[in-house]
Amino acid sequence: xxxxxxxxxxxxxxxxxxxxxxxxxxxxxxxxSSPKELEDCFYKNLEFGTGGMxxxxxxxxxxxNEYTLGKNTQGLSDxxxxxxxxxxIKVAIAYDCRHNSDTLAKVVANVFSANGIKVFLFSDMRPTxxxxxxxxxxxxxxxxxxxxxxxxxxxxxxxxxxxxxGQLVPPQDNEIIQVIDALNYDQIKFDANEKLIExxxxxxxxxxxxxxxxxxxxxxxxxxxxxxxxVFTSLHGTSIKLIPDVLEKAGYKNVQIVAEQAIPDGNFPTxxxxxxxxxxxxxxxxxxxxxxxxxIVVGTDPDSDRLGVAVRNxxxxxxxxxxxxxxxxxTNFLLExxxxxxxxxxxxxxxxxxxxxxxxxxxxxxxxxxxxxxxxGFKWIAKFIKDFPNQKFIGGGEESFGFMVGDAVRDKxxxxxxxxxxxxxxxxxEKGSSLYxxxxxxxxxxxxxxxxxxxxTKKGIEGSNEIKQMxxxxxxxxxxxxxxxxxxxxxxxQNSTAKNLFTNEIETLNIPKSNVLIYYLEDGSKxxxxxxxxxxxxxxxxxxxxxxxxxxxxxxxxxxxxxxxKNIIVSMNLN
Numbered sequence: 001x002x003x004x005x006x007x008x009x010x011x012x013x014x015x016x017x018x019x020x021x022x023x024x025x026x027x028x029x030x031x032x033s034s035p036k037e038l039e040d041c042f043y044k045n046l047e048f049g050t051g052g053m054x055x056x057x058x059x060x061x062x063x064x065n066e067y068t069l070g071k072n073t074q075g076l077s078d079x080x081x082x083x084x085x086x087x088x089i090k091v092a093i094a095y096d097c098r099h100n101s102d103t104l105a106k107v108v109a110n111v112f113s114a115n116g117i118k119v120f121l122f123s124d125m126r127p128t129x130x131x132x133x134x135x136x137x138x139x140x141x142x143x144x145x146x147x148x149x150x151x152x153x154x155x156x157x158x159x160x161x162x163x164x165x166g167q168l169v170p171p172q173d174n175e176i177i178q179v180i181d182a183l184n185y186d187q188i189k190f191d192a193n194e195k196l197i198e199x200x201x202x203x204x205x206x207x208x209x210x211x212x213x214x215x216x217x218x219x220x221x222x223x224x225x226x227x228x229x230x231v232f233t234s235l236h237g238t239s240i241k242l243i244p245d246v247l248e249k250a251g252y253k254n255v256q257i258v259a260e261q262a263i264p265d266g267n268f269p270t271x272x273x274x275x276x277x278x279x280x281x282x283x284x285x286x287x288x289x290x291x292x293x294x295x296i297v298v299g300t301d302p303d304s305d306r307l308g309v310a311v312r313n314x315x316x317x318x319x320x321x322x323x324x325x326x327x328x329x330x331t332n333f334l335l336e337x338x339x340x341x342x343x344x345x346x347x348x349x350x351x352x353x354x355x356x357x358x359x360x361x362x363x364x365x366x367x368x369x370x371x372x373x374x375x376x377g378f379k380w381i382a383k384f385i386k387d388f389p390n391q392k393f394i395g396g397g398e399e400s401f402g403f404m405v406g407d408a409v410r411d412k413x414x415x416x417x418x419x420x421x422x423x424x425x426x427x428x429x430e431k432g433s434s435l436y437x438x439x440x441x442x443x444x445x446x447x448x449x450x451x452x453x454x455x456x457t458k459k460g461i462e463g464s465n466e467i468k469q470m471x472x473x474x475x476x477x478x479x480x481x482x483x484x485x486x487x488x489x490x491x492x493x494q495n496s497t498a499k500n501l502f503t504n505e506i507e508t509l510n511i512p513k514s515n516v517l518i519y520y521l522e523d524g525s526k527x528x529x530x531x532x533x534x535x536x537x538x539x540x541x542x543x544x545x546x547x548x549x550x551x552x553x554x555x556x557x558x559x560x561x562x563x564x565x566k567n568i569i570v571s572m573n574l575n
Contacts, residue, residue, distance in 0.1 A: 003031065003035050003038065003039065004039065006043075007038065007039050007042050007043060010042040010060075010061055011027060011031070011038065011042055013185065014027055014042075014059070014060070014067075014185075015027060015028075016186075018185050018186040019067065019185070023059055023065075023067075026059050027059060027060075030059075038060075039461075040062065040460060040461065041058060041059055041060030041061070041062055041063055042060045042061050042062060043062060043461060044061065044062050045061045045062065045068075045181075046061070046062055046063070046064070046068055047177075052157055052158055052159035052160055052167065052168075053072065053157055053158045053159075054148050054149070054151060054155060054156075054157030054158075054535075055155065055156075055157065056154050056155055057099065057100060057154060057155065057156050064104070064155070064156045064157065064158070066104065066107045066190075067185055067188070069104055069107060069108055069158055070107060070108075070111050070185075070188040070190060071180060071183055071185060071188055072158060072180055073107075073108045073111040073112060073144075073188075074111055074115070074180075074183055074187060074188045074189060075176060075177075075179040075180030075181075075182075075183055076142065076160065076176055076179075076180075077111065077112055077115035077117055077189075078115075078179050078183075079175065079176045079179050080117065080141055080142060081115070081116075083141070084141050087141075088118060089116075089117045089118065089141050089142075090117070090118040090119075090120065090138065090139060090140040090141060091112050091117055091118070091119055091120070091140055091141065091142045091143060091144065092119075092120040092121075092122075092131060092134045092135050092138055092140045092142075092143040092144075092200075093105050093108055093109050093112075093119060093120070093121045093122065093131075093143070093144045093145070093146075094122045094125075094126045094127075094128065094130065094131035094134070094143075094144075094145045094146070095122065095125055095126075095145065095146035095147065096125050096126075096128070096145070096146065096147040096148075096237065096238050096302050096303040097125050097236060097237055097238055097264035097265065097266050097302055098146070098147065098148060098153070098155070098156050098266040098302065099153065099156070099266040099267075100156060101125065101146045101147070101156060101266070102125070104146050104156065105121065105122075105144075105146045106121070107190070108144055108146070108158075109121045109192070109197050110190055110191070110192035110197075111188060111189055111190060111192075112196075113192045113193040113194070113195075113196040113197050114189035114190065114191050114192055114193055115189055116193070116196070117196065118196050118198070119196055119197045119198065120134065120138055120140065120198055120200045121197055121198070121199055121200065122134075122199070122200055122201060122204075123199040123200065123201045124201065124241070125238045125241065125264060126205075126238055126241060126242075127238045127239055127241065127242055127303060127304030127305070127414070127415055128145050128147055128149075128159070128238075128303040128304060128305045128411065129304065129305055129409045129411055129412070129413035129414070129415055129416070130204070130205070130208045130242065130415070131143050131144075131145045131161065132161055132165040132166070132409045132410050132411045132413075133165065133204075133207075133208045133211060133408060133409050134200070134204050134208070135161050135162075135163065135164075135165045136163075136164070136165045136408075136410075137204065137207055137208075138200075138204070140163065141162070141163045142160065142161060142162055142163065143160070143161035143162075143165075144158060144159065144160060144161070145158075145159045145161070145303070146158060147159060147302070147303040148302075149301055149302065149303055149305065149306070150273065150274050150275035150276075150277070150301040150302060150306065151535065152273070153266055153267050153268060160173075160176075161410075161411075164382065164385075164386050164410055165382070165409065165410035165411070166378075166379055166382025166383060166385070166386065166410035166411065167377070167378070167379035167382065167410075167411060168379065169379050169380070169382075169383045170512055205241075205242065205245075208242070208415075209242065209245060209246050209249060211408045212246055212408075212413075212415050212416045212419060213246065213249060213250050213419065214408075215405050215406040215408050215416055216405045216406075216416040216417075216419040216420040216423065217250055217419065217423060218333075218337045218423050218427075220251075220423050220426050220427055220430075221430065222251060223430070224426040224427060224429065224430040225250070225251040225252050225253070225422075225426050226251075226252075226253055226254060227254070227426070227429060227430070228252065228254060228295055228296065228422060228425055228426040228429060229254050229256075229292060229293060229294040229295045229296075230247065230252060230254060230255045230256065230294060230295070230296055230297075230298065230422060231255075231256045231257075231258065231285050231288050231289045231292065231294040231296070231297045231298070232244065232247070232255055232256070232257050232258070232285075232297075232298050232299070232418070233257070233258035233261045233262075233282065233284065233285040233297075233298075233299040233300075234257075234258075234261060234262055234264075234299075234300055234304070235261055235268065235271060235274040235276065235281060235299055235300060235301060235302065236261055236263065236264055236265040236266075236267075236268045236269070236270070236271075236274060236302065237264060237274060237300060237301060237302035237303060237304055238264065238302060238303055238304050239300040239304035239414060239415065239418075240257075240262050240263075240264065242304070242415055243298075243300065243304070243414075243415055243418050244257060246415060246418070246419055247418070247419065247422065250419055250422075252422055252426075256288055256292050256294065258284050258285050258288055260284060261284060261285075266302075268302070270284060274301055274302050275301055275306075276299045276300060276301055276306055276307055276308025276401055277306070277308065277323065277400060277401050279320050281299060281308065282297060282299045282308055282310060282320060285297045285299050285310070286310060286318050286320075289310070289318055290318065295311065295312060295425055295429060295434070296309065296310070296311050296421070296422065296425045296435065297309070297310035297311075297318065298418050298421065298422070300414040300418070301401075301414070304414045304415060305402060305411060305412040305413060305414055306400065306401040306402050306412060306414055307326070307401060307403070307414040307417050307418055307421070308320060308321075308401055309321045309326045309421050309435075311425065311434065311435045311436045312434060312436060313436050314436065314437065314440075314551075319436070321439070322399070322401075322451060323356075323397070323398065323399040323400050323401040323402070324356060324357035324359070324399045324449070324451045325439060326397075326401070326403065326421065327352075327356065327357070327360070327396075327397035327398070327399070327403055328357060328359050328360065328363060328439070328442060328446075328449075329421075329424060329435060329438060329439050329442070330395065330397070330403055330405075330417065330420055330421060330424065331350055331360065331363055331394075331395055331396065331397070332363055332438075332442055333420070333423075333424045333438075334350075334394050334395045334405070334420075335350070335363060335367045335369075335394065338394055339367065343392075344367060344368065344369060346368055346369065347369075347390065347391050347392060348369045348370075348391060348392045348393070348394050349364070349369055349370040349371065349372050349384070349388070349391050349392070349393060349394070350363065350364055350369065350370075350371050350372075350393075350394050350395060350396045351371070351372050351373075351374070351380075351381035351384055351393065351395075351396030351397075351404070352371055352372075352373050352374075352381075352396055352397065352398065353373060353374055353375065353376050353377070353380070353381075353398040353399070354373055354374070354375060354376070354491075354493070354511070354516065354518065354528065355376055355398070355399060355516075355518075355528045355530060355539075355541045356373075356397070356398045356399040356451075357399065357449050357451050357543060358449065358526065358543060358545070359442075359446055359447065359449040359545075360373075360396075361373075362446040362447060363446060366445075366446065369394070370391070372384045372388075372396075373511075374511060375493070375511060375512060375514050375516070376398065376400075376514075376516075376530065376533075377398075377533075378398070378402060378404060378410075378411045378412045379411075380512075381393075381396050381398075381404060382404075382410035382411065385407050385410065393406065393407045394406070397412070398412075399451060399453065399541065402414075402417075403416075403417040403420075404416075404417075405417060405420050421435070424438070437551075440551040440554055441551065443548060443551075443554060443557075444548055444549065444550055444551060447545050447546070447547055447548075448545060448546050448547070448548050448554065448557050448558070448561070449543060449544075449545045450543070450544050450545065450558065450561035450562065450565065451541065451542065451543045452541075452542045452565045453539060453540070453541050453542070454539070454540050454542075454569065454574060455532075455537045455538070455539050455540075456537060456538050456539075456540075456574070457535075457536055457537050458536055458537070458538065459536045460536070463536050464536065467531050467536075467537075467538045468531075470529070470538055471515060471517065471529065471531060471538070474517050474529055475492060475494070475495075475517060478490055478501075478519075479519065479572070480501065482519065482521055482525075482527065482568055482571050482572060483521075483525075483564070483567045483568045483570075483571040484571075485521040485522050485523050485525065486501075486502075486521065486522045487501055487519050487520070487521060487522075488500065488501060488502060488520050488521065488522050489501070489518075489519075489520040490517065490518070490519055490520075491509060491516075491517070491518040491520075492509075492516075492517055493509060493511060493513060493514045493515070493516040493517070493518075494513055494514065494515050494516070494517075495513075496508055496509045496510075496511075496513060497509060514530075515530070515531055516528065516529070516530045517529045517530075523544075524544075524545055525542070525543065525544045525545075525564070525568065526541075526542070526543040526544075527540065527541070527542055527543075527568065527572075528540065528541040528542075540569075540572075540574060542565050542568055542569070544561045544564045544565055544568075545561070546560065546561060
């Protein structure tokens, strides 16, 4: 098979003495035995997406390895020295349970230290939200976590945080990328200054646990906590290091842990995908809940920033809430608590994203506060906190099972969210209700919103091109009607435009550019198309809604909305 010249050019750089002999030998082997794989390894550089840089581990510019991470770290080191002249620069580094996470974290620490930067390196795997906390707690200018969240076992990644504890946002991300791109691999300083690397663990853990309990506890009685039966699973991930301790210290004694999934393991042997968004991932936890007659199930992804929640419905059956449902329940509870405490003055806000449920806007309106809506990813919610210092952030989330309680952590945080959701369930149970019944009452008060997500996976170069073409078609030949309903508005976040198809009026969107399209239908339905920033997928988000007068109407309304979503999918040829 012919190897394109641009691939050969990239490969030849990796066959120089800058790279170790094992790497060079593997490349030579691929050139003869697997030229197509070689092309995929070198056809592009890994890019920063919505969750940092994430990719398959292996050799090449399009893979996670010591050289690609070393180059990123060298570029970030140079940028830090430029951004903080004449200061002692400090960086915190954490890592998850994935293969090579610990060794890659040490490579990153080595490069920072070789550039004269003080490094706080966690001595063992830790949840991602603790890294965000540690950046501020330790007075660091930046932080790194080695994780690929819930991706398959062959993936790893590199998330960069800034001094506010939030992830990189424009213009810094692009400025850093320019510095990285201008570097050659032979400019990476790999020789560590061990004197600048300090290992951290228990003291930071204790501070993080105390902060979590302070932010996510709301005067739940001792009896209510003891009466709540909880099943928890870490899905072989890092949350086992902290969540059981947080729950115990907060007073929750009745916690059953799924033992088979409590051992951190980058192969995730008991699940197809360690993603609490997938119902299958919580199968073992749900079975344990039935066996123990638990009230609530909580499962977290490998780096403990997302959580899946299952509760008993009105018939006593365990049901998994989707990310939008858990988000609105947690947000509404926070708003109620703030209102009870007299802390709502009108200058507060909650945060959400353009692909999440519009019900968040209804909640904000009802409590007389603002709902700030940004692009997908918690870095945008964290940016709101930084950009609006005169407004107080209460909480917020996104549909992909992430939530943030207050501003102590500036990223989605399954540690605090787990405690918060247990507080909600415990208080509801004590007053003869349940978390599920609280959700149903919200549907009566704010409207019944039903969301659905489908992901279409397209791997490799061909898949990437197919995804691009799907977006081109939706953008250049927009649908005028979907499922018999006229399209009223189309928001194009790449072009920063919102077009009214009835009047042809065009407004400017004041949100950073992103390859996202949203169609709004005449009946209030919302459809969003968005290629993933970290996976070879294109995602379609659907939101439909209707009004109900009381909870007895929920079942019929849900069937109607489910059918509407199915019909929309069919009419768009996405089934």
